[in-house]
Amino acid sequence: xxxxxxxxxxxxxxxxxxxxxxxxxxxxxxxxxxxxxxxxxxxxxxxxxxxxxxxxxxxxxxxxxxxxxxxxxxxxxxxxxxxxxxxxxxxxxx
Numbered sequence: 001x002x003x004x005x006x007x008x009x010x011x012x013x014x015x016x017x018x019x020x021x022x023x024x025x026x027x028x029x030x031x032x033x034x035x036x037x038x039x040x041x042x043x044x045x046x047x048x049x050x051x052x053x054x055x056x057x058x059x060x061x062x063x064x065x066x067x068x069x070x071x072x073x074x075x076x077x078x079x080x081x082x083x084x085x086x087x088x089x090x091x092x093x094x
Contacts, residue, residue, distance in 0.1 A: 006068075049076070
């Protein structure tokens with residue numbers, strides 16, 4: 001299990017407790033499938049995944065500042081493409 005601590009630039013209070021850091025666990029294929037079909041948009045899917053991988057309520061993700069949500073997005077984006085995919089990101093856009 002690969003875990004990263006993310007320090008929030010703008011801590012969030014939920015149930016009277018101030019959350020200053022999140023522990024983000026790199027998702028598995030099974031984790032990705034758990035959020036499939038639960039959402040109405042790609043952004044909402046991201047929020048569900050972040051809440052799941054940080055083991056926090058979805059409401060906490062909804063209350064986070066966009067700067068901190070971007071930190072989660074960047075951590076998720078660090079996952080490399082499969083080794084069998086040799087195309088560059090520019091080629092994938094075509």
